[in-house]
Amino acid sequence: MAALEASELRYRYPGSTEPALDGVSFTIEEGQFAALLGPNGAGKTTLVQLIAGLLRADTGSLAVFGRANSLKAARRAIGFCPQELALYSTLSATENLSFFGQLAGLGGERLRERTRIALEAVRLADQADERVERYSGGMKRRLNLAIAILAEPKLLILDEPTVGVDAQSRLAIFEALEAQNAAGTTVLYTTHYMEEVERMCREVVVIDHGHLLAQGPTAEIASIGANAALHLEVSGAAAEIVAELVAAGHDARLDGEQEIALHSQDLAAELASLEALARRGLLTAFHTRRPTLEERFLELTGEELRD
Amino acid sequence: MNFFSVLSALCVKEVRVLVRDRQALLLLFAMPALFVLILSLALEDIYNEKVGSSLPVALQVEDDGEFATRLVATLKKRGEFTLVEGTEGQSPDELIKSGEARAWIRIPDGFSQDAGDYLSAHGREPFGENRLEWRASPQLDAPFRWSLRSGLSLVMLETILDSLVDPRGEFPDIERGAELFLRESGSDTDPLPTPLQQTVPGWSLFAMFFIVVPLSAGLFRERTEGTLTRILVYPIPKSAVLLSKVAPYLIVGILQFACMLAVGVFLVPLFSDMSLQLGSNAIVLLPITLVCALAATSYALLVASLAKTAEQAAAFGATSIIILAMLGGVMIPHFAMPDTLQSVAVISPLYWGHQAYLDAFLSNAALGELATPLSVLLFFAVGSLTIATLRLKR
Numbered sequence: 001m002a003a004l005e006a007s008e009l010r011y012r013y014p015g016s017t018e019p020a021l022d023g024v025s026f027t028i029e030e031g032q033f034a035a036l037l038g039p040n041g042a043g044k045t046t047l048v049q050l051i052a053g054l055l056r057a058d059t060g061s062l063a064v065f066g067r068a069n070s071l072k073a074a075r076r077a078i079g080f081c082p083q084e085l086a087l088y089s090t091l092s093a094t095e096n097l098s099f100f101g102q103l104a105g106l107g108g109e110r111l112r113e114r115t116r117i118a119l120e121a122v123r124l125a126d127q128a129d130e131r132v133e134r135y136s137g138g139m140k141r142r143l144n145l146a147i148a149i150l151a152e153p154k155l156l157i158l159d160e161p162t163v164g165v166d167a168q169s170r171l172a173i174f175e176a177l178e179a180q181n182a183a184g185t186t187v188l189y190t191t192h193y194m195e196e197v198e199r200m201c202r203e204v205v206v207i208d209h210g211h212l213l214a215q216g217p218t219a220e221i222a223s224i225g226a227n228a229a230l231h232l233e234v235s236g237a238a239a240e241i242v243a244e245l246v247a248a249g250h251d252a253r254l255d256g257e258q259e260i261a262l263h264s265q266d267l268a269a270e271l272a273s274l275e276a277l278a279r280r281g282l283l284t285a286f287h288t289r290r291p292t293l294e295e296r297f298l299e300l301t302g303e304e305l306r307d
Numbered sequence: 308m309n310f311f312s313v314l315s316a317l318c319v320k321e322v323r324v325l326v327r328d329r330q331a332l333l334l335l336f337a338m339p340a341l342f343v344l345i346l347s348l349a350l351e352d353i354y355n356e357k358v359g360s361s362l363p364v365a366l367q368v369e370d371d372g373e374f375a376t377r378l379v380a381t382l383k384k385r386g387e388f389t390l391v392e393g394t395e396g397q398s399p400d401e402l403i404k405s406g407e408a409r410a411w412i413r414i415p416d417g418f419s420q421d422a423g424d425y426l427s428a429h430g431r432e433p434f435g436e437n438r439l440e441w442r443a444s445p446q447l448d449a450p451f452r453w454s455l456r457s458g459l460s461l462v463m464l465e466t467i468l469d470s471l472v473d474p475r476g477e478f479p480d481i482e483r484g485a486e487l488f489l490r491e492s493g494s495d496t497d498p499l500p501t502p503l504q505q506t507v508p509g510w511s512l513f514a515m516f517f518i519v520v521p522l523s524a525g526l527f528r529e530r531t532e533g534t535l536t537r538i539l540v541y542p543i544p545k546s547a548v549l550l551s552k553v554a555p556y557l558i559v560g561i562l563q564f565a566c567m568l569a570v571g572v573f574l575v576p577l578f579s580d581m582s583l584q585l586g587s588n589a590i591v592l593l594p595i596t597l598v599c600a601l602a603a604t605s606y607a608l609l610v611a612s613l614a615k616t617a618e619q620a621a622a623f624g625a626t627s628i629i630i631l632a633m634l635g636g637v638m639i640p641h642f643a644m645p646d647t648l649q650s651v652a653v654i655s656p657l658y659w660g661h662q663a664y665l666d667a668f669l670s671n672a673a674l675g676e677l678a679t680p681l682s683v684l685l686f687f688a689v690g691s692l693t694i695a696t697l698r699l700k701r
Contacts, residue, residue, distance in 0.1 A: 085532065100537065131327075
């Protein structure tokens with residue numbers, strides 16, 4: 001069953017000439033751990049707000065576990081972790097959780113039990129009664145997540161949940177999310193950190209300028225169309241060797257003082273060039289490098305700055 | 308989850324956040340309580356001058372003649388003067404500077420002799436050099452100087468009359484004459500508020516309306532920090548979110564008024580002879596306070612909804628409340644304002660609230676008799692709340 005099904009979503013902010021989303025369609029299956037990627041201004045936050053029910057699409061449809069997301073039952077299935085630290089700083093972690101838990105429909109012993117579990121999941125049980133204003137940035141991020149997972153949502157939406165946190169807190173967040181996903185929660189994860197996506201997300205949805213650019217398994221998306229790279233370490237004048245390779249029709253560039261990056265769709269075809277360089281005593285070492293998701297992402301969305 | 312459970316959770320959160328905001332509590336409770344205390348004491352003199360209190364006067368008698376003795380006796384009978392005696396060696400200047408006396412009267416040696424000569428000459432000869440001498444504190448208002456001057460003239464005339472007429476006659480003294488021949492009209496139907504009746508409701512209203520600062524700051528904080536967004540993700544009625552911004556502040560408004568009442572009833576009497584008179588129909592203070600608190604909360608939400616930043620809301624909110632309070636008679640009693648300002652005052656919701664309280668205190672007004680001020684306030688509250696709701700929904 002699809003946890004999330006978006007069809008031809010369009011949304012234009014009042015007063016804006018360009019649509020923030022222009023006919024986006026995708027499906028996230030139940031139990032999936034998916035990343036929603038896009039540069040600044042791509043339409044990610046708009047899409048997240050549409051899914052969370054904070055905005056209503058101009059046209060198109062959005063279903064959460066088969067139900068329109070405007071319905072109470074559909075929204076009850078959603079846990080939302082906003083990019084902001086949406087916490088009451090003068091309240092304790094327990095009080096924050098208790099408040100949001102009640103809004104989610106929890107109460108009594110169940111609320112206390114879920115509060116305890118959520119605090120343990122983000123490793124804040126020992127500081128549960130401290131006021132949030134005394135928390136470090138990482139602790140606040142973890143509490144932000146704890147609120148999102150408190151009511152055992154079937155679909156967890158996370159909008160850049162690890163911004164500005166240290167490695168330890170980030171690891172704690174990863175572990176909590178992986179545990180949630182392992183327990184059956186579908187996760188939609190928005191981030192700019194590609195290594196996080198490569199570590200956790202099995203599926204990737206890439207959008208830009210309000211359009212869907214790609215969707216598929218993470219490894220597949222990273223490798224599609226991307227040129228593999230050969231890294232050469234040379235002993236001669238690297239710039240002259242690059243010029244020679246380019247003149248011979250290769251995609252070569254300097255990648256350090258004595259290093260050259262050689263990109264190609266067909267690595268086998270490059271071996272002859274390597275052999276020639278080796279014979280002339282110019283090649284001291286070489287290795288191949290798998291294309292990264294970040295490279296693929298830049299390839300898809302371009303290297304132009306987004307403000 | 309039903310509407311009231313959601314509302315209850317939202318209200319509890321609102322109260323917790325407010326209670327932990329020490330600055331807001333100081334602003335909402337300590338500041339107005341202090342204002343009530345200080346301004347009631349400061350207004351005591353103005354009020355007394357308005358209602359015609361006795362003027363403390365230092366008397367320096369250097370003449371022991373018969374006329375001087377009669378004059379002192381007449382002065383002591385007069386209601387508008389209270390003769391104060393300084394400690395030995397205390398000069399009139401010192402008595403006035405210390406505030407114990409507002410004026411000084413000196414009966415010089417030879418005064419009785421000169422008065423006797425004047426009477427013997429049937430007033431055809433001018434009074435001698437040894438005249439009654441008086442001096443007033445520089446702080447004394449002109450009307451009081453006139454009152455002092457004419458009072459002393461009357462005392463002189465009464466003493467002269469007393470010396471001339473047959474002591475067996477039935478001529479009244481001047482004080483009794485005022486009662487026999489004159490009747491003041493309207494004093495019973497249009498009483499003036501005492502300083503506490505003026506300041507307690509006035510500063511309670513000021514404090515209630517000042518919630519614009521913490522309420523708008525809190526609302527903006529929720530908007531910028533994302534907690535409001537997070538709340539709105541849950542499938543709960545938006546009306547509960549808005550109502551949670553009103554209900555706790557109604558209770559805060561009632562607590563503020565109770566706090567100011569306590570200051571008026573218990574604290575101020577520790578420092579002065581004043582005590583707050585609530586009137587015989589004090590039960591109406593509760594509905595008045597509820598309506599005033601509703602108007603105040605609605606105004607705060609209106610300001611929060613119209614402002615673009617928290618700073619803008621706080622600055623505009625605070626400034627507008629000060630202006631509305633000034634117009635409404637909180638800082639300057641309405642009866643002391645010029646006519647033009649009195650007629651402009653009706654635009655201030657604080658004016659209507661203040662009038663409702665004063666009607667309850669001074670005229671023992673029943674709820675039905677407060678229909679006009681309470682209706683105006685309710686209309687103001689509904690209007691503000693409607694605009695705020697429409698703005699906040701966007």
